Structures are given as structure tokens and as C-alpha cells.
Amino acid sequence: MNNIFGWDMLCLAVDFASGIFIVIGAFFALVGAIGVVRMPDVFTRMHAASVLETAGSFFLLLGLVLQSSSILMAVKLVFIMVLFMITAPVASYAIAQAALGNGEKPELNDADCENFLPTPPFHGGVKTRLKQEGVE
Amino acid sequence: MHYIYLLASISIMAALTLAVIRVVRGPTLFDRVLAGNAVGTLSILLLVIIGFLFKRPDWADIGLAYALLNIIATLAVLKYFRYGDLACDPCEKELSS
Numbered sequence: 001m002n003n004i005f006g007w008d009m010l011c012l013a014v015d016f017a018s019g020i021f022i023v024i025g026a027f028f029a030l031v032g033a034i035g036v037v038r039m040p041d042v043f044t045r046m047h048a049a050s051v052l053e054t055a056g057s058f059f060l061l062l063g064l065v066l067q068s069s070s071i072l073m074a075v076k077l078v079f080i081m082v083l084f085m086i087t088a089p090v091a092s093y094a095i096a097q098a099a100l101g102n103g104e105k106p107e108l109n110d111a112d113c114e115n116f117l118p119t120p121p122f123h124g125g126v127k128t129r130l131k132q133e134g135v136e
Numbered sequence: 137m138h139y140i141y142l143l144a145s146i147s148i149m150a151a152l153t154l155a156v157i158r159v160v161r162g163p164t165l166f167d168r169v170l171a172g173n174a175v176g177t178l179s180i181l182l183l184v185i186i187g188f189l190f191k192r193p194d195w196a197d198i199g200l201a202y203a204l205l206n207i208i209a210t211l212a213v214l215k216y217f218r219y220g221d222l223a224c225d226p227c228e229k230e231l232s233s
Binding site for chain 1: 137140141143144147148150151152154155157158164166167169170171173174177178180181184185188193194196197199200203204206207210211214215217218
């Protein structure tokens, strides 16, 4: 380590930072998957899957951006990161609204909390629509 | 860095196994859709990591295309099971009902 403020030290610091980011991202991905298996309900599982899709992919791709050898590869990885940041909340929102519209209820401790659930009219699902039309 | 890539890919494969368990066991359809979305995300991350591990990081292009397909597939499945029709206009149907 003869030039301690030079290029070698910079490369070492970038390697160290990207290694830490990749390990954090892998940790979040594993924790999110464990949550997807162990959580009791659709909506709480959605919370765990959101951790997986935003925090895990963000840290992992950030660590890979620091390792990439060309600007083009870094820009592609940033595109994937931004795409996950946009699409994961959209998918969670769509899943939550479809589940509520088809009559899924979250598990609650307290019966009074039922008053705070959203009630129709929101966009009803197939089951509520069939019930309204008297088919089912 | 090689060992860190290996560690990250092994943990992502473990996460993929857990998500596939939820896809198989999920009691409702929305659990399966949620876990399928997670499987898509994790497979993109695994693809990018393995590209860096084998020193061919150009596979990130495939990951970008697959990320676009993943969100479209999820939204299409959810729209089909919510409205019973892929071609309907939700606002118009809401007004008519």
C-alpha cells in the first residue's frame, strides 16, 4: 500500500462498499422471502414481498453498479433499479385492490377494527359483482 | 468479490425456494400472484448476479426485458380475475352497474 491516497485505495474502498451493499441486498431478499412464507395473511405477505422487491433489489443493484466496468452497464442497472422502484408499489396496490374487491378480509385482532376496512363502492371484483346482480 | 457474488446468489436461490413454496401452498389466488411476482423479481436479481459472477454482465439486458414482462403479466392476471374480462373498461363498467 505505497500510495495510500491513490488509485489502489480508491478501488479497495469501492470494492468494500459494493460488497457491503450486495450482502445487505441479499439479506433483505432472504428476509422478504421468509416473510412471504411465514406471514398469516395476504396483506401482511404483501408487506414482506414489498421489502423483497424494493429494499433487496435496490441494495443489490447498487452494489453491482459500483462493480460495473462501463458506464453503459451502470446505466442499465440503474434502469432496472428505477423500474423496480416504480413497478413494485404498483403491483402491490393492484394485488391489494383486487384482493379487497374479491372479498378477502385481513385478519384482525379486534372486532372494532372492521369499521375501518374499506367498504364497497370501490371497484368491485367478480364475486361482489355477481352477488350484486343476484347470480350467486 | 467472487465469494460475495456466490453468497448473494446462494441466498437468492434460497429465497426463490421459499417463494416457490408460497406459490404452491398459497390458499388464495392473490397469494400465488404475489409470490409469482416475487419469483420474477428474484430471478432477475439472480440473472444479473450470475452475469457478474461469470464476467458476462451483458445479461442485464435480458433482466430489463424480463422486468417489463413481469409487471405486465401480474397486472394482466389481476385484471382478469377482478373483472372477468381482459378487454373491459373498468370505469365504464362501474358507471353502468
